Amino acid sequence: MTSVDQRAYALEVLETTLTGDARRHLLRLFEDNTRTLRTSLHTDFPQQRMSQSHRLALLITPGGHRLEPWIRACAIYAAGKLASTELTDVVVEAVDDDDLLIRQTAAWALTRLTPSHWRQHIRRQADTFSPAWVEQLTQTTTQAHKESLMFLTVEKVMILRSVSVFAEVPEEVLADLAGYLEQIDVAAEEPVYEKGALGRTMYIVAEGSVRVHNEAQIFVELGAGEIFGELTTLDPEPHSASVTAVDDSQLLALDRDALYELMATHSTVLRGLLHTLCQRLRDKGRRS
Secondary structure (H helix, E strand, O other): OOHHHHHHHHHHHHHHOOOOHHHHHHHHHOOOHHHHHHHHHHHHHOOOOHHHHHHHHHOOOOOOOHHHHHHHHHHHHHHHHHOOOHHHHHHHOOOEEEEEHHHHHHHHHHHHHHOOOOHHHHHHHHHOOHHHHHHHHHHHHHHOOOOOOOOOOHHHHHHHOOHHHHHHOHHHHHHHHOOOEEEEEOOOOOOOEOOOOEEEEEEEEEEEEEEEEEEEEEEEEEOOOOOOOHHHOOOOEEEEEEEEOOEEEEEEEEHHHHHHHHHHOHHHHHHHHHHHHHHHHHHHHHHH
């Protein structure tokens, strides 16, 4: 059955099973004219016009949002990235939130919104943050135009989302998975691991690039959003090649046990890994 046939069949099912407004609204989504669709939806579902800061404030303030902690954390992250100082009071309140993800993101956002006062705002929750993490945030407040050296949970989820293996995993699950990721900083020309070393960790390139090689023979170079070490993670064996950083790189390492737990509950991760492995085998065959 072609995609055209599938579309026609879907329309027929909707037309025969739905009635009233539900039918009208859903069938409208099949319209090819995007401008007409946008206009008609705006007529039926008018939205109050508000400023960017006002809308972010509504998302940050607790209020029963779907997947609330994740949505609120993203809104706080956006406030920090946009340096929306008018949201400072809202973000300060979020530092006392019950959810660690919210508190962590709010503490980071304050380094951008009120860099000279952020430490006093997080003192109430200082015991929930590791001293090393707080120290790195402190460094960002004294080094102009320099980003934090560690990734926030929100940023880890964004990196995971860019990896095809995790593309279909819900954000709230990735937020939990982010807690298992170990960040590894590798300087240019430093090895990640050597050929023959036993592996049980999958690596994600967050920033920079690495090369997979056997001494001087380079098999492939991998950049941001690509993975390596996945085969030995599934079946622990000595690595068949070495991996070295091409330039200063930041990697996220995922242990075998955490990966297995994720695959047990989300088959999309297993399918993604199989697809990646098959693609690697095809590439290897072409090189041969």
